[in-house]
Amino acid sequence: MSRTEIEWKERPKFPPTHFVDTGIYTDEQIFREEQEKIFNKCWxxxxxxxxxxxxxxxxxxxxxxxxxxxxxxxxxxxxxxxxxxxxxxxxxxxxxxxxxxxxxxxxxxxxxxxxxxxxxxxxxxxxxxxxxxxxxxxxxxxxxxxxxYGGFVWVNVDDDSCTLEEYIGDAMGMLDENLSMPLEVIHYHKAIVNTNYKLWHDTNSEFYHDYVHYFNRITGMIQPGYFDRKYTGYPNGHASVGSMAIKYDAYEGSKERGVGWPGLAPGGWILIDIFPGMTYNLRTSVLRMDTAIPLGPNKLLIEFRGLGLKSDTPEQRAERIRDHNQIWGPFGRNLHEDLLAVHGQGLAMRERTDSKWVIHGREENSTIHDEIGMRHFYAEWSKRMGRMASDPYVKKEDSAAA
Missing domain, CATH: 2.102.10.10 (Rieske [2Fe-2S] iron-sulphur domain)
Known part of the structure; x- marks a missing residue:
């Protein structure tokens, strides 16, 4: 049943933690404030x-x-x-x-x-x-x-910031063993998308969007345990999703992987989101790192790095590059679908002058299709910004004074 104009503008019937105002994706002033209060304070x-x-x-x-x-x-x-x-x-x-x-x-x-x-x-x-x-x-x-945390170079422009270790806390614990050896970038590419950085991070914070991926629907989503993976939230807005093994040979076009990753089960998958826009994604034989760099409220540069082991032989390196490009690279099975989705969101957000809300209301006992990862992110965003993501035009101090 379609909605009337009045119904379309009504606030969702959820707690304020379970939806956000679309202004946080498009407002120039809010973006400038994010630069000051979030990006200039975080590692x-x-x-x-x-x-x-x-x-x-x-x-x-x-x-x-x-x-x-x-x-x-x-x-x-x-x-x-x-x-x-x-x-x-x-x-x-x-x-x-x-x-x-x-x-x-x-x-x-x-x-x-x-x-x-x-x-x-x-x-x-x-x-x-x-x-x-x-x-x-x-x-x-x-x-x-x-x-x-895998040999990445982190920067912080705030001279008074905490240390990197204090900022990360326990969030990277699931990958401690897997990142204990020297790594090397084997593939780099970037994309510039007309969207907001939070919309990209949202896709890395929830897996309900696996329905956009044909390959995921016929591999990971049909495996036992897929829907049981649990989200864990950490201080400073970081989050992880429990690991699982994916049978890539469920897809006829895939062949058995020739290389694995130390400490990771065959077909293993571990994902960790680091606030405000970085994602470690380790699958089978390649670590992919996404870094979201906003160029404005409606334009985003995403850097994608594929990493292998520095100790790889030329044959192992070639196999990892093949694995990376088959799944993660710009001509792989997943990335173009994610980019198309957030590009579409970016277009729609800029046109939504009459209305307002994006729902983060799924609750599935903190499992993989629960949107708790997004709610955890926006709780940190709201704390740092002094604004509720669901009502960003009322600052917390203004609300308290009233």
Missing amino acids: IIACHESELPNAYDYRTFSHPGGEPIFVIRGEDMKVRSFYNICPHRGNTLLYDPVGNAKRITCIFHAWSFNPKGDCIDITRGKEGYQERFGCKDAGLREVKSAIG
């Missing part, structure tokens, strides 16, 4: 250490808080992160997404810096500044960084 994955194998290797990173950053390995092999901004006139220092730079020189006025962030040359410095200003006053602005 974010910038890259993987294997992408910086040699001294002076660097990688640039568009931080979701809005600041340009680069990550670089020094002569001492330590990985450091800096704002990608010259302290003289605010010009961009490194333009290429990846490279090797023993000396970082600004193209504007040729000021130079080393990979430790020290200024090593100011052109005509004495003539222009005499003793008033020199290299000691012009170092690069460093960003807190740490390597962990």
Whole structure:
């Protein structure tokens, strides 16, 4: 039965924790506030250490808080992160997404810096500044960084933030054994989608959307135990889904996997969501890492990394790449369906001027089709933003005052 205009605009008959206002996906002011209160306070994955194998290797990173950053390995092999901004006139220092730079020189006025962030040359410095200003006053602005949880390089632009270990807490416990050996990126690609970053993270936070995947419907969803997997929520908005084994040979076009993953059962699957937009997804022989980087409220860059073991033989590496591309890569079975779904959501959200709500109301005893993962995410979002996701235009302090 269709609904009238009045019925369409009514708030869902659920507790306020079980639905959200669509304004949180489209409102420019709310997005700017997210950058300040969420992305500029949380630990974010910038890259993987294997992408910086040699001294002076660097990688640039568009931080979701809005600041340009680069990550670089020094002569001492330590990985450091800096704002990608010259302290003289605010010009961009490194333009290429990846490279090797023993000396970082600004193209504007040729000021130079080393990979430790020290200024090593100011052109005509004495003539222009005499003793008033020199290299000691012009170092690069460093960003807190740490390597962990599979060799990923994490950054935090908040100098007063907690440590990475405190931020993650126990959330990565299910993968401790599986990430105990050195890893290496075997595939990288990215997608830019006209959608909100939360809509992408939503697809990684609930598996009711498995109905969008033909391959999942004929493999994972028909296996014993699929519907029994339990969500576990952790502090800071992180969550995990219990592991299970998937029989990929249930699909006629699949062949038996030639390589597995240490500590993971054949066909095993473990997924962990890290707030506010990163997902570890370990399946059978490949770890996929999604990193959601919003470019605005309605535009999202997603970085996808496929990882294998650094110790792999060439034959094992080739097998992992084949497995990755058959399922996870841009021409695989799953990714294009997820991207199509969130693209459609992004289009619809921008058109919903009369109305308002997205429901997160499924309750199935915290199992895989329960939307508890999304409710856990939005509880953390609401706490950090000082707004309820279901009523974001009333700040908590305003509500308390009333």
